Amino acid sequence: MAEKPEELSLPVASVSRVINDALPSGINVSMETRKTISKAASVFVLYTTATAASMSQKAGRKTMNANDVMDALTDMEFPQFKETLERLLQGEYRQTQKKKKETNTAKKQSTGGGGDSKKSTSTPQAQNTSEVVELSDSDE
Structure with a gap:
């Protein structure tokens, strides 16, 4: 665990990206302001x-x-944040996770049914792949 509050701050570069996305073009924000927003966001x-x-x-x-x-x-x-976060969690985040899972399953199935040249060199990997495919099939 971090000992000092400074160790718990968000990176200024990441906060700057969020600030730039939120503001209209042509608006400048000083470095002091960026650091202040970063500290406030960390808190x-x-x-x-x-x-x-x-x-x-x-x-x-x-x-x-x-x-x-x-x-x-x-x-x-802060109930006004709750509605937005729920919408993002239900919509974008879960859809992204579902797409990643489907992509991984498709990749594993396409490599699992085809050439055995890669699998023959590593038996534990082949067993692990089939276990993952079985788990993903039972989820559907």
Whole structure:
């Protein structure tokens, strides 16, 4: 765990990218402002994480989930963020994860049925691939 608050800050470059995407073109933001926004965002993330961890602990779980974060936002009196995050989580994030899974399954099936030249050199890999394909088939 980090000892100093400075170790818990978000990278200024990443925050700058978000700032630039949010503002209309032609607007300049000073480096001091970027650093200030980065610190504020870090504090918000830490506060949200601590609140969500508390929610999961109250529920008797050791693993924090997305619902804990959503409940934390309500508890922190930021319900306006909750709706947007739920929409993004349900829409974009889960669709992206589903597409990745489908792509990986398709790649594994296409390499699994064809040439055995790669598989014959590594038996454990071939067994691992078939196990993954079986798991993905049972999910559908």
